[in-house]
Amino acid sequence: xxxxLIASPVQRVAVLGAGHVGPVIARMALDAGxxxxxxxxxxxxxxxxxxxxxxxxVRARWAADAVATADMVVLAIPxxxxxxxxxxLLAGKLVVDAMNYWAPADGxxxxxxxxxxxxxxxxxxxxTLSTVIKALNQIAYxxxxxxxxxxxxxxxxxxxxxxxxxxxxxxVGEVIDRIGYDPILLxxxxxxxxxxxxxxxxxxxxxxxxxxxxxxxxxxxx
Amino acid sequence: xxxxxxxxxxxxxxxSTRFPLVLGLDTFGDHEHDAADRPLSxxxxxxxxxxxxxxxxxxxxxxxxxxxxxxxxxxxxxxxxVLAAIAxxxxxxxxxxAVTVLSSDDPVRVFQRFSTLNAISNGRAEVILGRGSSxxxxxxxxxxxxxxxxxxxxxxxxxxxxxxGGPITWQGNLRPSLNNQDVVPYTEAGPFPAWIGxxxxxxxxxxxxxxxxxxxxxIIGGSPARFRPFSRLFLQALEKFGRxxxxxxxxxxxxxxETDEKxxxxxxxxxxHIITKMSKIRGFAIPTxxxxxxEVGPQGALFIGSPETVAQKIAANLRILGAxxxxxxxxxxxxxxxxxxxxxxxxxxxxxxxxxxxLASHS
Numbered sequence: 001x002x003x004x005l006i007a008s009p010v011q012r013v014a015v016l017g018a019g020h021v022g023p024v025i026a027r028m029a030l031d032a033g034x035x036x037x038x039x040x041x042x043x044x045x046x047x048x049x050x051x052x053x054x055x056x057x058v059r060a061r062w063a064a065d066a067v068a069t070a071d072m073v074v075l076a077i078p079x080x081x082x083x084x085x086x087x088x089l090l091a092g093k094l095v096v097d098a099m100n101y102w103a104p105a106d107g108x109x110x111x112x113x114x115x116x117x118x119x120x121x122x123x124x125x126x127x128t129l130s131t132v133i134k135a136l137n138q139i140a141y142x143x144x145x146x147x148x149x150x151x152x153x154x155x156x157x158x159x160x161x162x163x164x165x166x167x168x169x170x171x172v173g174e175v176i177d178r179i180g181y182d183p184i185l186l187x188x189x190x191x192x193x194x195x196x197x198x199x200x201x202x203x204x205x206x207x208x209x210x211x212x213x214x215x216x217x218x219x220x221x222x
Numbered sequence: 223x224x225x226x227x228x229x230x231x232x233x234x235x236x237x238s239t240r241f242p243l244v245l246g247l248d249t250f251g252d253h254e255h256d257a258a259d260r261p262l263s264x265x266x267x268x269x270x271x272x273x274x275x276x277x278x279x280x281x282x283x284x285x286x287x288x289x290x291x292x293x294x295x296x297x298x299x300x301x302x303x304v305l306a307a308i309a310x311x312x313x314x315x316x317x318x319x320a321v322t323v324l325s326s327d328d329p330v331r332v333f334q335r336f337s338t339l340n341a342i343s344n345g346r347a348e349v350i351l352g353r354g355s356s357x358x359x360x361x362x363x364x365x366x367x368x369x370x371x372x373x374x375x376x377x378x379x380x381x382x383x384x385x386x387g388g389p390i391t392w393q394g395n396l397r398p399s400l401n402n403q404d405v406v407p408y409t410e411a412g413p414f415p416a417w418i419g420x421x422x423x424x425x426x427x428x429x430x431x432x433x434x435x436x437x438x439x440x441i442i443g444g445s446p447a448r449f450r451p452f453s454r455l456f457l458q459a460l461e462k463f464g465r466x467x468x469x470x471x472x473x474x475x476x477x478x479x480e481t482d483e484k485x486x487x488x489x490x491x492x493x494x495h496i497i498t499k500m501s502k503i504r505g506f507a508i509p510t511x512x513x514x515x516x517e518v519g520p521q522g523a524l525f526i527g528s529p530e531t532v533a534q535k536i537a538a539n540l541r542i543l544g545a546x547x548x549x550x551x552x553x554x555x556x557x558x559x560x561x562x563x564x565x566x567x568x569x570x571x572x573x574x575x576x577x578x579x580x581l582a583s584h585s
Contacts, residue, residue: 020422040425049462050424053455080368102505105357107367140506142422142444146521197505204507 006094006131006168010175011035014066015058017076018047021098021141025074026058028145032178037066041081064089072175074098074136075123080109082123091129094168098136099123102197118193120162133163133172134192135183138202147205148180158182158211160201162192182208184215241469243581244547245536245574246285247278247566248320248473251298252553257560264297268304270559274566275308279315281570287320287350287473287549292358295496295555299359302335309343317343320473320549321352321419321438324381325373326359328397330405333384337407340414350438351378352419353426369396375429378418382433385413417471420452427452431459431468438471439543445521446472446539453544471547472539476525477554478532478568479561485527488561490514492554493524525550529572536573537580548577 011034015026018040029036037059040047047060059066067073072094077085079099101112101119112122120134138160139147149156159181163169166187173183186192194200200214254267262270275286286308288301298304305317317339322332332349340347353374354360360367376394383392384405393399417438418430430437437456439449453470460467479485498508507513517524525532536548550573552565 018425023424046428049459050428050455053458054424054451078371080370100505105504107357107360107370109368140443142448145448146445202505202507203501205513 004131004165004167006165006171008071008171010071010094010171012037012070013072013074013175014039014061014070015074015076016040016063016066017074017078018050019076019078022074022076023050023055023058024141024144025076025098025136027055028148028179029074029175030055030057032175032180034175034178037061037070039063039066041077067093072096072172076136078106079112079119080107082126083109083111087127087129090127093130094171095123095127095130095132096136096172097123097132097134100137100197100202105197118162118189118196120192121189124164124189131163131165131168132189133161133165133169134189134195135159135161135172135176138195138199139205140203143205150180151177155207156180156182157205158184158208160184160186160192160195160211160215162186162189162195164188182211184208184211186215240467241546243540243578244284244316244469244471245569245577246287246316246547246549247274247283247569248287248289248549248551249274249298249553250289250291250296250320250551251301251304252557253295253297253555254553254559254562255556257558259556259558261556262559264294267297270562271298271304272307272311274562275305275315275317276311277563277566278570279312281567282574283315283566283570284574285316285318285348285547285549287318287348289320289551290323290359291356292362293356295499302339305347306339306342309339309346312343312346314346316346316348316415318348318415319350320551321350321354321440323354323359324351324377325353325370326363326365327377329377329380329384330400333381333405334407336414337409340409341407345411345414348415348417350417350419351381351435352440355421355440372396378429378433378435381416382435385416387413419473422449424452424455427455428459431456431465432463434463434465434468436469436471438473438547438549439545441472441474441523443517443523446474446523447521447542450543457544469547470543470545471549472543472545473549473551474523474525474539475551475554476532477552477557478527478529478550478565478573480528480564480568482527482531485531486518488557489524489526489554492556496555529568529576532569533573533576533580536577540577540581 013029013034015022015038044060051060074096076098097120124132161183176183194215278286291298336349417436419438420426477489
């Protein structure tokens with residue numbers, strides 16, 4: 001891979017998906033001081049009341065408009081909808097993949113059936129013109145906001161950030177830090193497998209040392 | 223924190239708290255074990271649940287709900303049949319689903335079954351519709367999970383039409399069309415109460431308001447207070463769609479025993495067992511004593527303890543959420559009939575009056 005295009009800090013965040021997860025991430029990003037837009041599959045009009053009441057300060061927009069001005073795009077759509085998403089929409093963008101694939105719970109999505117690859121590697125292969133980082137997928141949405149702690153708190157929790165592009169992962173790590181979690185950078189999307197359903201830290205709210213111990217134990221066993 | 227505090231006149235006037243307080247119990251048909259921890263048969267579990275519904279009425283509970291499930295741990299695929307048995311032996315308690323997995327069912331059949339239940343019970347039937355957080359019914363009935371959202375949207379639309387009564391004409395993509403067809407039995411006094419169970423998606427809240435269903439917040443993990451904006455969203459969406467206010471309810475799991483210690487001691491091993499098992503299927507983390515302690519505490523979603531502890535937590539959360547109804551999902555696979563009957567008795571005789579007292583004194 002050539003040099004990273006992603007080096008400057010994030011100011012504007014676009015969240016794609018307004019189901020369980022999207023609004024929570026949008027709210028946290030707003031609280032952290034980012035400018036935030038959210039888009040679902042349809043017109044922003046359908047989201048206006050929701051943004052107004054559930055995430056005041058977040059702008060509802062068409063997906064293309066939200067993405068166009070964003071420094072970082074969070075993918076928070078149901079994974080089975082991903083194959084229908086136009087990769088061109090996200091070309092040139094830093095994309096945070098907050099989606100998960102777990103066939104026993106959500107059904108089989110043929111595109112994601114390759115056991116050799118992590119789900120975010122498959123997302124990256126499809127989004128050839130984007131830089132994909134896996135993050136914000138591992139803590140359950142209902143625990144994400146309560147789990148935040150200011151920097152330096154002794155009981156601060158950790159969120160894994162996995163990417164093949166280390167400077168992009170660092171940029172996302174800074175966002176995670178501002179949101180209220182210790183970012184744990186993982187060296188590749190492949191290494192991000194530990195963040196997936198069935199992995200040692202999926203669904204767990206852990207501090208840095210417990211998080212590191214959990215993924216290290218798995219690495220040694222594997 | 224960025225929060226909007228602007229209340230509409232309607233919210234300021236009391237929102238959903240104008241509705242009478244309803245305190246109910248829900249079961250998922252949790253597979254029961256005997257006192258020696260041997261599993262009872264599915265059939266015996268079902269017969270016990272009929273007795274539990276009858277007891278719920280005797281001790282003063284307002285609603286008894288049964289949630290559709292399709293596994294050995296929760297052998298309860300035909301909740302409406304069990305509800306009919308309870309209805310035939312009771313006079314006052316309301317009976318309903320909690321939830322009916324509408325996505326993998328036929329709305330016409332669901333309407334017919336609950337309209338029949340409404341007839342048997344003399345107008346005490348309710349239906350709570352859901353998308354299904356566990357998906358066992360999809361492969362069982364041949365539905366494709368790729369249509370998870372579309373199936374629910376379309377079937378809720380049809381169900382709302384059916385509730386209006388009269389011959390129905392309807393067209394969709396995932397179910398054959400209906401052309402001026404009669405759907406019986408007719409209800410005697412207008413539509414029976416219909417709710418939509420919502421897990422955490424604001425779009426589901428707006429959908430419920432759009433079709434004129436009441437809102438049941440299913441809060442099974444994390445802080446119940448985080449659902450507060452959903453109550454406001456529901457009221458504002460009803461207003462936007464030109465509808466009158468509708469009730470808001472809360473459904474959460476729990477267990478009541480004489481003391482906090484006894485309740486925790488009975489519940490924790492069963493909870494650990496079933497969530498560990500579900501973790502393997504759903505891929506999430508196994509509960510730890512710390513995570514359990516959080517959920518049992520004031521900020522968590524498990525309502526476990528003595529009658530006083532549980533009543534205080536219910537009252538506090540109903541106030542925070544502006545809700546007028548609480549349904550405690552009691553039981554857990556492996557608990558004994560004695561423990562469940564005790565739970566029901568304490569809930570009806572102690573928790574229900576105490577919650578009423580706490581909310582009356584506060585308002």
